[in-house]
Every structure is written in C-alpha cells, then in structure tokens.
Amino acid sequence: MNEWSFVIGALIGSVAWLYQKAWERRSQRAAVYEKIVRLLPSVTLAGLDHKKLDQMLEEGRVLWLHAPDDVVLAFQVWMATIQNGDAVNEPRLKDEFLAKMRHDLTFRAAVVPRFWKTRMGVGDFPILHARK
Numbered sequence: 001m002n003e004w005s006f007v008i009g010a011l012i013g014s015v016a017w018l019y020q021k022a023w024e025r026r027s028q029r030a031a032v033y034e035k036i037v038r039l040l041p042s043v044t045l046a047g048l049d050h051k052k053l054d055q056m057l058e059e060g061r062v063l064w065l066h067a068p069d070d071v072v073l074a075f076q077v078w079m080a081t082i083q084n085g086d087a088v089n090e091p092r093l094k095d096e097f098l099a100k101m102r103h104d105l106t107f108r109a110a111v112v113p114r115f116w117k118t119r120m121g122v123g124d125f126p127i128l129h130a131r132k
Contacts, residue, residue, distance in 0.1 A: 026105065029066045033101045035059050044094065045087045053082070057128050067104065069119050074100045079128055 036059050042052035060075050067075075074097040081090045103109060 025066065026109075030105055032059060032062050032066055033105065036101070037098075040094075043082070045082060045085065045090050048082070060128075067101075071097070071100045071104055076126065083128065 036056065039052050039056045039059065041047060042049040043056045057079065060079060063072050063075055074093070078090070078093040078097045081093050
C-alpha cells in the first residue's frame with residue numbers, strides 16, 4: 001500500500017502542477033486582454049486614434065505568443081476591417097473578437113488543458129501598422 005500511496009500522491013502533485021501552469025498562462029492572457037480592452041474606445045472606426053491603433057497592434061502581436069488561434073485570427077480579421085475602413089462589418093467583428101477573448105478567460109478554458117498544436121503557420125502573422 002505504501003508504494004501506491006506514493007504513486008497516487010505523485011500523480012495528484014503532477015496534475016496540480018499542470019493546472020497551476022495553465023492558470024498562470026491564463027493570467028498572462030488576461031493581462032494582455034485588459035490592455036486591449038482599455039484601448040478599444042480609441043480603436044474603432046467611429047473614434048480612430050492612430051497612436052492608440054499602433055498600441056493596439058503592438059498588443060495584438062503579443063497575442064501571437066499567448067492567445068489561442070481563434071483569438072489571434074479574430075483580432076487579425078477585426079484589424080483588417082479597420083484598415084480597410086469597413087464600417088459595416090467592424091462592430092460585429094469587434095464583438096466577435098471580444099467574445100473569443102471572454103471565452104478564453106472562462107474557468108473551463110483555463111482548466112481544460114490544450115494539448116493540440118497550433119493551426120497557424122508561416123504567413124499567418126502579418127505585421128500591421130496604423131495608416132496616418
């Protein structure tokens with residue numbers, strides 16, 4: 001019985017460590033998402049500030065490292081509509097991006113491990129700049 005208690009204890013410790021790391025990564029993403037949300041009022045087509053847009057694009061590049069693919073892709077699609085001046089689709093795509101960020105910060109998304117690889121690859125990370 002002593003061997004089994006050691007094995008079970010080690011297994012529980014390993015699982016707890018994995019979830020602690022997942023929660024730390026969630027906290028990193030939350031910090032980036034908070035910066036993005038603070039910049040939102042200045043980065044819509046209704047109230048575009050090019051300096052704030054550059055800051056938003058910089059935070060978007062940080063998403064490449066921490067956020068899941070669906071959040072990164074939603075951000076890129078939303079930024080493309082802003083750069084193209086698409087006032088019809090911009091509010092909807094902004095809302096989709098915000099919804100994906102909120103979903104990524106749910107308890108379930110943080111606790112359920114993501115063992116699959118990214119679907120994004122070469123050419124999926126455009127460097128965007130604000131047009132002045």
